[in-house]
Amino acid sequence: MITFLESVLEDYDGWRKTPEQCIFVLPSKRAGSFLKNLLVQKTEDTSFAPRILSIESFVEEISGLQYASTIRLMFDLYAAYSAEEGFKKDSFYEFSRWGQMLLQDFNEIDRYLVNATEFFDYLGSLQEIRHWTPEGTSTPMIDKQVKFWKSLFPIYTRFRDRLEQEGLGYQGQIYRKATAKVGAYLQKHDSFHYVFAGFNALNKSEEYIIREILNQQKADIFWDADSHYLENPVHDAGYFLRTHFASWDYLKTSAPKGVGSFFNAAKTIQITGLPKNIAQAKYTGALIENLLEKDQDTLDKTALILGDETLLNPILHSLPESLTGVNITMGYPLKDSSLAHLFSVLFQIFGDKGQKGIPTKKILVLFSNPFLQEWFLNLGFVHSAVTGRMVRENKPYLSDKDFEYYGLPMELRRLLSLQPYPDPGTIISRFIALLENLQTLYLSSQDLVSVEFLRHFHLLFNQLSELHQTYPFITDTPSLFMLYEQLLEEDTLDFEGKPLEGLQIMGMLESRCLDFETVILTSVNEGVLPAGKSNNSFIPFEVKREFDLPTYKEKDAVYTYHFYRLLQRAKKIYICYNTEPDVLNGGEPSRFIHQLRNDSVLSESIRNNLAAPESGIAPSASESVQKSPSLLAHLAQKASKGFSPTSLSRYIQDPLEFYRKNVLGIRDTLELEETIAANTFGNVIHETLEILYRPCLGHILKPFHLVQMKKLAIEVLPEAFEKHYLKGSKLRGKNLLALRVMEKYLDLFLELEAERIVSQEVCILGVEKELIRELTDIPGFSGPVNIKGTVDRIETVDGELRIVDYKTGRVDPSNLRIADWGTLSEDPGKSKAFQVLCYAWLLQEHMPIPASEFRAGVFSFKRIGSGFQWFGLKTAHNRQDEMITPEMLNQFQGVLKSLVAELFNPEIPFTPPEKT
Incomplete structure (x- = not known):
């Protein structure tokens, strides 16, 4: 394959005869590195090398100004803006949000040689018209905005003057200055011959400079183009070149150089859709590895073009280890x-x-x-x-x-x-x-x-x-x-390496003038290639049209040319796109892909694929834990200290989780609570109620008790909140709302209590009462097993004994109802019933008063309207028996024994629950 730059050196031999008088001007410095390497390869004798300049360096040299840094430009522009009178100025921080856009507009105006006086006058008048009303009314905000638009020309002039006094300029300013000085520059460098190569879209300044040099017969120009899109009047890839060929006097008399019919050569084009960026990166790595296995030398003629340059990092982590030569032109973003x-x-x-x-x-x-x-x-x-x-x-x-x-x-x-x-x-x-x-x-x-x-x-x-x-x-x-x-x-x-060897990884614009036999293109999606209708400008679309400034349409044509130019000499082309829709970027395949698929010449060479990461059900590794003698011994120690109702309930729900938390002692990772967590919320409520009710132990609740509790709650609740959560910090935001919710919960709860004691005699017998009881005669296990727990509240209501468990979460009545005792140890949905029966069984040995029957239940603060909800056993006639009897506790004790026996059974491992 003869590359474009090789063809330029073959067609123009002046670089051999008088290299010291030859200047090559290219679109980018990257292309200059490749050209310099070709000159070395083709030069047989020692000689001076021709000068090689990028178009920006060439224009800078003509202008006599130097490019100022972006930061310097922002400061000088702000100084010029601050010096303007007549309206209130933004701070530098506020200005920085829009100043870059204003600078870009100044750039466009100058690069396209727009008459600045007419332009800003037109823009200011347009804003006045837009804010005009028949009544002639206005607002301070509108006045400020109109004054700002009217002041743009003085700001623009002051900004340019500040820079030029120090020999500096922004890109547009340097380009405009160069157009004014190109004649003098050519007279001073009369003996030089210029070779322009690989240009396509030119701004008015570049076009003026190049045409001026061509008209004076001091230059040659080579176009990197193909007749396939040049001769098609509606193909965007040839839009700018067709305009140049039709309007330049030099090209009307001289046939364009560098135009060929490369798309007629055989090609293979593989278009592959992949889900998300990481899949593209992994696929690209596998593709390069496959190319490497087939031919070690192929990567010296391969380019990986990143449509989205943020893909660089995952690409680097996906390249095969066997890849020895890689050149990355864009550098690693700090x-x-x-x-x-x-x-x-x-x-x-x-x-x-x-x-x-x-x-x-x-x-x-x-x-x-x-x-x-x-x-x-x-x-x-x-x-x-x-x-x-x-x-x-x-x-x-x-x-x-x-x-x-x-x-x-x-x-x-x-x-x-x-x-x-x-x-x-x-x-x-x-x-x-x-x-x-x-x-x-x-x-x-x-x-x-x-x-x-x-x-x-x-x-x-x-x-x-x-x-x-x-x-x-x-x-x-x-x-x-x-x-x-x-x-x-x-x-x-910057990455170190041999810049002209191995796989080349670069962005789309860096590929200008460069040709590769194998091209891999990633992220060829709408919104990426091309970028789409981004409007990073203060200048309205109609104003741009009026003054012949580029819009998104011209920018799309630029990327269309780069895309097709990259493919024209390539033999193998791999195009990847993201198949997953993206809310911001659209997500569908680029229009370039659709154009290729419908291209009369190229469509026959295309293969379409859809790919996805390999997936499937991995072989299920056994998560069960066998009960070794040492594990059973450790479990026996835990049993002698006591199992809580919560831990046994966890075993019913997930035996493996019980093993991790209650046997191994692994706790959930502590995390900073920016807003109060559910368990902390519950701890605050429990502690507050304990403090409120402890003075009433052994007493029948009277109205004055509830009055005192309501007053005390105002102090106690914030203190408990401070202790369990705030720890010295200020209360604000969602946590303040959480405290207000707790206050409301307590207020409603105490109101219910006040209503209850009017018609019932309520006596508080226990608050946060710790209970422990030994479970004996367990089948298959002879060691001591204790069950221990803390009952939130024990009371009598009209002489009837009751135990209550406070719940800050939601509890439905069905969670406390059972029809079959076996469901307690089998159905995780009955965990609340299991827990309250545990407390009832514990209380049986520690009765504060003799009682053959009593109730056990919960009070759910998320169902305050439901009041106290009691455990119930469904009878044969589908009635709910809420009174807990000794016979029922004996039945439950049997459930407990079976559960603990299973826990100590060495034949039954700890396994996760079956997924439904």
Whole structure:
């Protein structure tokens, strides 16, 4: 295959005869690297090399100005905006949200040589018309907006003047300046010959410069195009080239160079739909491995083009280990590194003005960052222990005193200190100090990759420090964070390698002028390729049309050309797209895929596939745990201490979960509760009721008791909430609502109690009563087994003994009804009935008063209207017998014995419940 750049060198031999007078101008620097390599291969004798410039460098050279950095442009634009009078100015932070868009519009206006005076006058008049009313009325907001539009021209002029005085400019300004100076430049460089290669869409400035040089017979131009789309008047890939060929005087008399019929050659095109980005990455890795197995040398002529460049990281992790040569042109984005995440968290920590302290959740995220682990180790700081305490004590916000309380090292406390609250300068100095400490540690451990990341961030924060000292606009943390993110967005960590060997991984625009025999394209979806109707501009569509500025239609044509140009010389083409719909990006295959499928020439070469990750039912690994002699011995120790009704109920629901939590003692991972959890909610209610009712033990409830309880509840409930959840923190948000819900629950409960004691005699016999009873004569097990539990409330109502279990969750009457005793140990839905019968059986040996029959039930705070709900046994006549008798307890004791016997049966393993 003869590549486009090779064909340029073959057609133009001036680079051999007078290389020192030859200048190649290409769309990108990347293409220049490949051209330089070709020149080396084709040069037999030692000679001067022709100059190779990208179009941006060439225009910069003509203009005599230098490109200013994006950050510098934003500061100078804000200064020009602030100097304008007549309306209230936004802060620099607010300006930064829209200033980049304004800068982009200035760029477009200048690159397309729009008459700025006419343009801004037209734009201002349009805004006046849009806000005009027959009555002539207006508002301060409308007045401010119209004044802003009217002031754009002075801002634009002042901004350009500030830059030009220092020999700087933004891209559009440099391009406009170059068009004015191209004549003088050509006179000064009269002996040079220019070769323009691989251009397609040109802005007015580029077009003017190239045409001027061509008209003076000082240049050749080579187009990288195919007659397949050039000769089709409606094909977008040839839209710009057809316009050039029809309007340029030079091209009317000279046949276009570089145009061929490459699509007539044999090709294979495989289009594959895959679900989501990770599937595309894995598929691409497998595809490259397959190509590598067939031919080791094929990857030197292969390009992997990322339609969505965020796919780089998963692609890198999916490449086969046997791949030895890879060149990545785009670099690794620093914003995706764990070090970037570290500083993002630190900025968030300082972003809340310190009024409430630092969110504990952010501190826990900070502690887990991998870049800090070496530092913590060096400081002797075991953060896992501190993390456990913070979670257990559940303080949502932390102050400087809390950091001292938890024993954080002084170096870490200095980094996080809020006293006095750090200004941007202090934050930068703290971050630089942290980076220097980390660099020292990672240098000593020879972790050179981490050192390189740290070096980049050190340079970034030094740059931030200079900007902060130079410009007075950075006055708060959000502004500083915005600048940090802008600098970070532009910075990448370059990959090292041989740039012209092995697999080439690049973005679509980097592929300009380059040709490969095998092309792999990812993310060929609408909204990605092409990007779609993105309107990142203040300029309305109709104004762009009026002044001949590009719209999304022209941008779509640009990507259409890049897509087809990439395919025209390739022999094997693999196109991947995401099959899953995306709310933001559409998700359907790109229109480019539909065009290929309907192309009269290419459709015959296409194979369509749908692929998905291999899936299936994995062989079920046995999750059961056999009961070894040592396990049974350990279980016997647990039994002698006592099983609770809750633990036995857990065994009924999930024996394997009982094994993990009650035998091995594995507890759920503690998590910081930003809002109160359900179990903590229940603990607060239980403790409050215990405190309220304990003074009434042994007494018959009277109205004055309830009055006292209501008054006391106002103090007791917040104290219990503080003890179990807040732990010194302020009450706000959802937690405040939770407290109000508890207050309402208690108020309604006490009102029900007040109504009840009017017609019934209620005597409190026990509150949070701890009970224990031995279970004997267990089949197959001779050791002691104790059942223990805490009864929330024991009372008599008109002499009838009752036990009550408080539930803050929902309990339905059906949960407490049984028809068959066997269901208690078989049906997890009867766990509430099982628990209250356990309490009833425990109470049988500890009767506070003689009673042959009594009730046991629950009070559900989520069903307050249902009142007390009692256990009931369905009789033969389908009646509910709510009175618990000794015979019923004997029946339940049999259930308990069978359950515990099963628990100690070595032939029955701990297994998870069957899935239904």
